[in-house]
Amino acid sequence: MHVTSKKLSIRNYRLLPLVIGVGLALASCSQKTTSHTADTSVATATTETVEADTASEFEVPVEYYTLDNGLKVILSPDKTAPIVTVAAYYNIGFRIEPKDRTGFAHLFEHMMFQGSDNLGKMEFIQLVQKNGGVLNGSTRFDFTNYFEIVPAHKLETMLWAEADRMKGLNITQENLTNQQGVVKNEVKVNVLNQPYGGFPWLDMPQYANKNWYNAHNFYGDLEDLDAASLEDVQSFFKTYYATNNAALVVVGDFDPAQAKEWVQQYFGDIPSAPLPEKANLTEPRQEKEQRFTKDDKLANKPAIAFAYHMPERNTPEYYAMGLLDQILLQGDDSRLHQALVQDKGYTGSVSGGINYLGNMFNYNGPMLWMGDLVHDKEVSADSIINVLDQEIAKLQQNGITQEQLDLALVKMRSSLYDQVSQMYGFGKADLLATFALFDDNPSRINELEEEFKKVTPEVMQQTIKEYLRPTNRTILVVNPQAQI
CATH class of the missing domain: 3.30.830.10 (Metalloenzyme, LuxS/M16 peptidase-like)
Structure with missing residues (x-):
């Protein structure tokens, strides 16, 4: 785990440092700095240039459907290169983690790499790397995501692996205790023991917002991280990592018909779960600086x-x-x-x-x-x-x-x-x-x-x-x- 760079794409991208895994054949898995705006030459383009650009608009192919268990599936073929990206997104982020368990969504994201029914600890990461791929995971305000980028012919392997941990995560006290230590050390290294740690990406929401869900310490207070129990983790997984609270995306060089067969084969029998009532995230209108x-x-x-x-x-x-x-x-x-x-x-x-x-x-x-x-x-x-x-x-x-x-x-x-x-x-x-x-x-x-x-x-x-x-x-x- 390490701190990622500040700028990426559309705006400053202060990704909470939750990088899992190291890229091998394709690229480094850590997020890289890229330009987040157009070049100055583009920014000074004339209106005529804008009008000319509209002629070059492109459409992203999208095939969207939902399995009987509620899993949302999105397929987007792209033959540009012989690679595929498989991404599993869960509708759980910092905002709606349990009260008195700050940082729990982030802690649980670590747990997803501790083994599943058919893959032992670290074997998911090794499976991706040995097949020439890269992987990553992160926790954000409103979702937690996991993705792998692999050679196109390894699509089925990645779908099987993602389904394996979706249906049966290896939740043990040993794994929990280990990852509590890892996350606490991460907080110390990335926030508490460096200048401007947490400024302003972690600090500002706590000052600007009034609703606890938007205003608590997303990274986690150390005592809250210590207080997380094995029962907390098991309940969290059953509640928020259900198929009907998730989306699966496949992007890249693949045959959609074949991909749909594999998705049904590996994800179709995973049961859905009752979802809790959505938290009220509303903020009052601010009337004073x-x-x-x-x-x-x-x-x-x-x-x-x-x-x-x-x-x-x-x-x-x-x-x-x-x-x-x-x-x-x-x-x-x-x-x-x-x-x-x-x-x-x-x-x-x-x-x-x-x-x-x-x-x-x-x-x-x-x-x-x-x-x-x-x-x-x-x-x-x-x-x-x-x-x-x-x-x-x-x-x-x-x-x-x-x-x-x-x-x-x-x-x-x-x-x-x-x-x-x-x-x-x-x-x-x-x-x-x-x-x-x-x-x-x-x-x-x-x-x-x-x-x-x-x-x-x-x-x-x-x-x-x-x-x-x-x-x-x-x-x-x-x-x-x-x-x-």
């Missing part, structure tokens, strides 16, 4: 993060915020980079975006649009917030022209296509799985670009007024305590 300071004994420079509550997912304002993110934060041409880095010289870089544990599409509840930066001690937090307010005010007062909107669309389109093509089909599988889980519509992957195109300058103005108001904002400042 919040400001907090966090002392950091290991940091030697101050840092600041700002967060605004997002519009509800899939609304016109939601898509408008995606475009405002491109205008304000994404890329060297963004307003905040130009103002804070190029003009003022307050910092060397500004990070940010929608959903620090993924992208703006793969979550299903309240979310924050955030930005963060480390700066010199001579620069006050208020100076940085003043620049932020000025740039937002310019957009509000001057309006957003259709030309500016078109340029934001170019950047968004480039980022979206980066996401779809990411990591040998995993990016495509990720969107297909989450759209199946959250919307019962994986074909939504082919509708995103049109939804962004529907956003008008008027909708952009309405979104700025309601969602980028200072009273919808939380500020978190890191106070450095390290001796230089």
Whole structure:
């Protein structure tokens, strides 16, 4: 397990460090840094370029069906390379883990690699690696996922292996105790014992949100991790890792008819389970700006993060915020980079975006649009917030022209296509799985670009007024305590 890099695809991708396994033949399994916006040359494209680009739109093939036991299955053939990605997504993430068991969803993700009915401890990982593949697993706000990327002729093997642990995980006290230690050490290494640990991806939701489900320590308090019992783990598996709470995706070079036979053969007899009532995740409308300071004994420079509550997912304002993110934060041409880095010289870089544990599409509840930066001690937090307010005010007062909107669309389109093509089909599988889980519509992957195109300058103005108001904002400042 190790910390992954900060930036990936559509926005800053602060993936909680839950990497399992090491890639061999195909690639490293750790998430890699890639550009999360279009090049500056693309960002300065003309409206004519935007219109020309629309002619090159592509459709992701989607075959979607549900087994009798409730398992959602998505098949997306792609003959580009002789490889396949198999991904199992479970509709359980940080938000709805049991109270007084913070970090439990993450802990359980570790347990899924401790063996199953026919594969002993570490044998799942070895099976993938010895067949020339890579694998990974992670826990996010609203799902836990597992995926393997292997040579195409090993598809059946991977389907069998995923089904084996879905139907019968090896849950023992020895495995639980071992993984409790692993996770606690991970918390110490990645959060407690490094500068800016948990800032702001872990910290900010706890300050900005009011609902416990959205505001607790997702990584887990050490005493809560210790308190997890074998009965807790067994109950969690039976409840949330059932077929009717999951989606299975196959992307790559395969025959759909053959894949459907294997899916039915290996997953069809796994029983479904009663699911608990969905947790209430709603957040109250924020009416007053919040400001907090966090002392950091290991940091030697101050840092600041700002967060605004997002519009509800899939609304016109939601898509408008995606475009405002491109205008304000994404890329060297963004307003905040130009103002804070190029003009003022307050910092060397500004990070940010929608959903620090993924992208703006793969979550299903309240979310924050955030930005963060480390700066010199001579620069006050208020100076940085003043620049932020000025740039937002310019957009509000001057309006957003259709030309500016078109340029934001170019950047968004480039980022979206980066996401779809990411990591040998995993990016495509990720969107297909989450759209199946959250919307019962994986074909939504082919509708995103049109939804962004529907956003008008008027909708952009309405979104700025309601969602980028200072009273919808939380500020978190890191106070450095390290001796230089």
